[in-house]
Amino acid sequence: MLRKIGIEAIEVRKVQQLSKIDGLIIPGGESTTIVKLLTRFEFIDHLRERVTSGMALWGTCAGMIVIARELADPYPIPLNLIDISVARNYFGRQVDSFEAELNIEGINGDPMRAVFIRAPIVRTIGKGVTRIASTDDGQAVAVKKGRVLATSFHPELTSDTRLHALFLKLAKEAQKDPRLNRSSERNIGSI
Amino acid sequence: MATSTSNGTTSAQSWKEMSKPEVGDWRVKGGLAQMLKGGVIMDVVTPEQAKVAEDAGAVSVMALERVPSDIRRDGGVARMSDPDLISGIIDAVSIPVMAKARIGHFVEAQILEALGVDYCDESEVLTPADNEYHIDKWQYKMPYVCGARNIGEALRRIGEGAAMIRTKGEAGTGDIVHAVTHARQIQADIRTIQNMPAEELMSAARDFQAPYELVVEVHRTGKLPVVNFAAGGIATPADAALLMQIGVEGVFVGSGIFKSSDPAKMADAIVRATTHYNDPDMLAEISRGLGDAMPGIEANKVPQTEQLQTRGW
Numbered sequence: 001m002l003r004k005i006g007i008e009a010i011e012v013r014k015v016q017q018l019s020k021i022d023g024l025i026i027p028g029g030e031s032t033t034i035v036k037l038l039t040r041f042e043f044i045d046h047l048r049e050r051v052t053s054g055m056a057l058w059g060t061c062a063g064m065i066v067i068a069r070e071l072a073d074p075y076p077i078p079l080n081l082i083d084i085s086v087a088r089n090y091f092g093r094q095v096d097s098f099e100a101e102l103n104i105e106g107i108n109g110d111p112m113r114a115v116f117i118r119a120p121i122v123r124t125i126g127k128g129v130t131r132i133a134s135t136d137d138g139q140a141v142a143v144k145k146g147r148v149l150a151t152s153f154h155p156e157l158t159s160d161t162r163l164h165a166l167f168l169k170l171a172k173e174a175q176k177d178p179r180l181n182r183s184s185e186r187n188i189g190s191i
Numbered sequence: 192m193a194t195s196t197s198n199g200t201t202s203a204q205s206w207k208e209m210s211k212p213e214v215g216d217w218r219v220k221g222g223l224a225q226m227l228k229g230g231v232i233m234d235v236v237t238p239e240q241a242k243v244a245e246d247a248g249a250v251s252v253m254a255l256e257r258v259p260s261d262i263r264r265d266g267g268v269a270r271m272s273d274p275d276l277i278s279g280i281i282d283a284v285s286i287p288v289m290a291k292a293r294i295g296h297f298v299e300a301q302i303l304e305a306l307g308v309d310y311c312d313e314s315e316v317l318t319p320a321d322n323e324y325h326i327d328k329w330q331y332k333m334p335y336v337c338g339a340r341n342i343g344e345a346l347r348r349i350g351e352g353a354a355m356i357r358t359k360g361e362a363g364t365g366d367i368v369h370a371v372t373h374a375r376q377i378q379a380d381i382r383t384i385q386n387m388p389a390e391e392l393m394s395a396a397r398d399f400q401a402p403y404e405l406v407v408e409v410h411r412t413g414k415l416p417v418v419n420f421a422a423g424g425i426a427t428p429a430d431a432a433l434l435m436q437i438g439v440e441g442v443f444v445g446s447g448i449f450k451s452s453d454p455a456k457m458a459d460a461i462v463r464a465t466t467h468y469n470d471p472d473m474l475a476e477i478s479r480g481l482g483d484a485m486p487g488i489e490a491n492k493v494p495q496t497e498q499l500q501t502r503g504w
Contacts, residue, residue, distance in 0.1 A: 013467065026478065028226040030286050036248040037466060062226070073285065074249040094287060094309035094330040117222045118287065118309070155220045 002188055005161050007168055012189040015043050021189035022182055023056035023147075026063030028117065028154050031088065034066050034191070035076035043191075044079060051081050054177035056147040056170035056188075064150040065120050072123070082148045083126025090121040090139070090152075092182030102153070104142055105132040107162045114141070114153035119154055147174055205482035217354070220334035220493040223287065223310065224355035227251055227441055231431065231462050234258050234445040238283035244448070247458030251287045253443070254280040259316050259363030259499070260446035260485065269317040277306050289336070294503055295321025297330075297386070304333040310355070311335050311365070313348075314500035316362045316445075316496070323504060328352030331335070338422065340373045340500060342380030346401035349417055353414075356415055359500040360423015363446050365487030367430045369500060370423045376435050377419065385413045424501070426451070426484045428464030428477050435468035450485035457481055 001123070002009040010017065012024065012063040024047070026034065038044055051057050059067040059082075068078040070085040091097070097118060113134075120170035125131060133142035133151075141152035147170040155163045168188070175182050193270035230250030235241040241252045256272040257265065271292055282286045287309035292299035294313055299320070303311050311333050313326050328335040331350035338359035339345035345356045358377070360370030384406055386397055392410055396403040409414050421434035431442045444461055451457040460477050467473040495501065 028222075029228075030226070030230065032245055032286055033230060033248045033250050033462075036246075039461075040248075040463070041466075088285065093281075093307045094223055094334065095304060095307065097223070099219060115218055115222055117219060117226060154222060154226075156217060157225060 001156060001161065001164060002168075002190075005164055005168060007171075008185065008187045010187055010189050012191045015046050017048050017189060018043070018050050018055075021055070021187045022175040022180065023167060023188045024050075024060070024187065025190040026057070026066050026168070027156055027190055028061040029062065031062040031065035032076050033081060034062055035073070035078070038079075039191075040065070046181075048079065048081065050180070051148065053179040054174050055077045056149075056151040056174045057081060057165060058151075058167050058170075060151045060154055060156060061117065061119055062166075064122075064152060064189045067148070067150060069126065073159065082142055082143070082145050082150055083129055084122045084150065085124045086120045089118050089120055092117060096120055100135065102133050102135075102141070104163070105130070106144075106166055109162070112155075112160055112162065113158050114155075115157045116122050116141075116153050117157075119152045135139055147171075193437070200493075202376070207216075216332070220332075220354035221417055223334060227287075227420075229420055230441045230467065231458075231465050232289065232441070232443045233393050233448050233458060234443075235280060238279045240449055240454070241280045241284045243455050244458055245284045245286050247455060248351070248462040249286060249458065250441070251289055252280065252284060253289045253291065253312065253445075254308075255291060258446040258449060260365070260450055261363075262316060263363040263497075263499075271296070271302065271317070274302065274306055277303070277308065281307060291317055292326070294316040294319040295324050295326060297326045300331065300333070304331055308333060310461060312357075313337050313353075315359060315499045319502050325351050325504070328354075336420070338500070338503060339377065341399075342384065343399035343401045344503065345377060345415060345419075346405040348401070349405060349415070350402040353417065353502065355418050355420065357420040357422040357443055358434075359503070360421070360425075361490040361493060362423045362499050363488075364424050364490040364493065365426040365447060365450070365485045366490035367424045367426070369426065369490050370421050370434060371437065373423070373494075373500075374421055374434055374439055377415070378438055381409055381413060381415070382460045384409045424487075424490060425461070426487060428481075429459045431461050432464045432468035432474055435465060441465065446485050448459075452482035457484070 067081040070088040131146040225295040232251045233244040291314040301480040334354040336355040337348035337353040358373035396406040426447040
């Protein structure tokens, strides 16, 4: 998907790789599993430092849960990389998963087809965080603050690349950020 | 996921549109399997075991009354688990919960869907309820995973609506040999189909006993149209990494966790090994001091009549 829009993408499996990227995508998966593996392989401090220094970050579904400030459940403990509180499995179990058309701020043209799988929603939003998409009944399902993006749904499951392009813009900004100390080659990572 | 190709041949989306109207439904079903990729799904028989699995980093658990090695030992008819047990496990964890229905037993499947099970395994590990037909899996909102030993079996199951495939292996033996055989066979079949000229695909569909549209799809993409995991006999972190290196997208571990001497440790190690399957130094570290793996049975010595993998049509 990223390659389709001309991005150099790497799969991040080791913490050292975080220094080689301008943007990181934490995709869908199981949030409990992702947080456990991030902890076990000692990613968290380094990831926090890179995001604080301006690296672009995008969490989708489980990724949104992982980067939130607070969850309704006692675990997993999220990483607090964006000031939102999140309710997991808000719509129910797998049999309640669905697709919907979404209008997203900053995305021109037709609404996006969004795939929600055991999806979370954003309950509360902190200062400086903007809501960029809502469901018909008014639940926040996409938010942004600076170069950090979080979506409840899975743009990685459809062929629409418009949100990816938006994230690419954030990563390009990050590349020019002197705090990140990035060289000229451009990379986006996905864990 | 491609929606159309320039020369107008069948694509992933269009065969699904032809077979069933609810494309979204299909993407939502297959999508969950996509989210499990790179992960480990563990068999559990109690809520406590489910917690151990979740804590170890399992991406999903399979709720069962008995693990396959016990089913094999006990003999008799193996059926769907008690709804109380399944609900207890659903309540205990936040990861998705799978459960097994007998081959062809669509009422067991209806019950599992009513219980809110996230994925149904129409499984050869249970005693088949139908000697000829599998469940019409399109009729459910609940997605299905099914076992396969070769491409024909895999594509027949996908044609019936399965949104995820796993190798059958020989469940409950702790012997990896048949899972390896099945994973390699499916890949060999895919290579064969991929390298054929288009005019040979219809005869290939006949020979593989697979739906033509899906054979065309495999020819075009060089892979199965759904996620493909390994199952049946995985007992160590090295076993999991072996299958991952052969090219599956994740693993099921049945008896291998809770029949080992230290389940929490084994579960943790198999999760790590599945993440770092390509890193021998890591795998060496991960494999240290795990205690005893499950006691095994040499799968090649299991008489044909007692094999589970031959169930399914």
